[in-house]
Amino acid sequence: MWSKMRLPELARWSIRRKLLWVTGLLLLIVSLLAVRAAQSYAQRSAQLSYDRLLNGAALQIAEQISLRHGKLVADLPRAAFETLALAPDDRVYYRIGGPGGEHITGYADLPRPPARQGEERVLDSSGGTAGDGFRTQVFDADYRGEAVRFLVLERLLTETDFSGFVQIQVGQTVLARTALADDIGLRALQLIALLFGVALLLVSVGIWMTLRPLERLNRALSTRSSVDLSPLDVAVPREISKLVGTINHFMQQLGGTLDGLQRFTSEAAHQIRTPLAGLRSQAQNALDEDDASLRRRQLGRVLESADRLTDTVNQLLNQAVLAHRLRSQQMQPVALDTLVLELCRELALPALEQGVELGFEGDSEVWVQGNAFALRQMVQNILENAIRYSDPGSEVRIELHQSAGHVSLAVADAGPGIPDAEKPLVFERFYRSPGNSRTGSGLGLAIAKEVASYHRATLKLSDNQPAGLVVTVRFHRRSVP
Known part of the structure; x- marks a missing residue:
């Protein structure tokens, strides 16, 4: 429910804000993982350092245990406790025991180590192994209301009349x-916090520099006139240059459309104004x-002028609708044979x-990829011209015929035809042959x-035999589904 309510608000966030949130969240997650790793490292480092002190003290004590007159004697070295x-601020406890659990000296009630999970060699003070006669075990326990870290070292003593392990x-x-662990963790936390702040600052600067070309592009668009459709000339990175190219292409198309609309409006106004003036004069x-x-x-001439004006207005309206349809609708498969038969x-x-x-x-099942409304207008205009003349x-x-390479539609009439010199001109809007007396x-x-x-498709005009005009429209194979 909360996410559904928040999604519209998140969608309205700026790109800078979204990038800052995402990078900040990633940096925070990485920082938390780094803090966790630093704390774990700090605990292991502190544990290892003081375990080595315990190990060194136990080795020094073990080296001073000897057998005299059949009894174990422990001469506690001062250096062990100085270490x-x-x-x-810490208290130290010790106990020395002989074989069979015999208590020799120290605190007799110290907690016993848990069941041994394995054995390990220990390091002496010089960094070498202490020898095959030593075994160690480390464990934590509560003693006298305090948390205590214990190290148990067992040394094998072998004499002529004695053999057994001595436990220190x-x-x-x-x-x-x-x-020590808290101090190491605090220093690591301070370093991570510093790195987090520096990284967030660098990311902010990077985002600002990345989005700066978009701001320049926005200023270039917002400050130009509404009639200025010249290409944008803004220095932008390669990724944004595609957007600039698309905008320039769009403005070029829009400029061409507006120029064509202006020319069409001027021509249409002239073509309508002339018959209106003649119509008024005749009336x-x-x-x-x-x-x-x-x-x-x-x-009668008034009616002819009115019919010509009506035809012109209808054609202008049809062309306006056609231009809208061609720009707003996608191409679809069209049964051209059905369309021609209906017309x-x-x-x-x-x-x-x-x-x-x-x-x-013609053939049946002739399909082309196109706009049905536009194709109908094209075929209707060609047929009406052929009938009129x-x-x-x-x-x-x-x-209507189709082959593997193309679809061909040909309309032949037996009218006066069009001279070769005028054939390219008849495709211009409002062009009429000087000798043409038909409406x-x-x-x-x-x-x-x-x-x-x-x-x-290609549209070609050719002479019919013995007289007339042939209009041929050829659709290429890529237009056929």
Whole structure:
């Protein structure tokens, strides 16, 4: 429940804050592990140091035990206790026992060592092994209400009439070794805390230096004008240069779109303003005309101008919708044969009204990867142009074929055709041949060319025999699923 409530807040954190939190948490975890390791090391070091003192004292005592007249005699060396006196606040306990648990001297009630888990050689004061006749064992116990560290050393004595182990047990309270472990641990903690602070400072500086190019990029974007779409020229690291390149590419595309929109708006305004002016002039003439037959002809021209204006506005709206669809929708598999057949059925009646027949011949199951709305607009514009410019009694042939390499759609009419010099020009918006007397907006082939380019298809114009025009659209194999 808490995580669900906190996630939206965490998502709003800045990158700097997130990086500081993550690196700080990692440094804290590493520091805690280092503190734990330092404390363990401090305890082992203090334990080993004072265990060596106990071991040295026990060896010195063991070396002074001898057999006299069949009895064990212990001459306690002063140096052994002076060694243990290096920890002045600690108390020292000792006991010397003979074979069979015989008590020779010292504290008789010292705790006995636990069951031996193994044997180990000890080191003498010179650093060498004490010999095969020694065994040691170290353990902790409570004695007289205090924690005491005990070392038990057993020495094998062998004489003519005596053979057995002599046990020397030396104990020392743990005040000095605890203080030493705490001192080592405190110094390690201070060093780790210092390293933690230095590392966190260095990480903060590194994060600031890493994010600084993003701040420069932000300032470069925030300070420029809303109409300034020139490429950004900001010195950034290689990783951020990809982002800058993407922004520059986006602004280049946006600039091209805005320039195209401006040109299109200017051309559209001109194309609409001209028929509107003619429409008003013709209507005014019809209003002022007294001759009924002449007024009727003028009103007919008004209707023709209105139809041409309606066609132009519809084409402009279709192109606006088409541009939006091409930028907002992804390509999907489209059954091109089904789409062409549906358009042929829809346009069959308008074609018959003009005395033109439609004939379709093609393959079935023809699929292309594309935008269904855009492909429909392209094919519809090509078919409507073919019907409009065909002579009554002629036929418009539509052929659709596919092969391993491409899909080809060809529309052939028997109209006047287009001169070779004008074929490249008809793809420009609002272009109309000077000798063309038929109505039209001049946008049909321009839209078809735009849709074909979007689908990476080629659109070609060629002469039909004996007369007319053939419009061929070829989709490459990579467009076919």
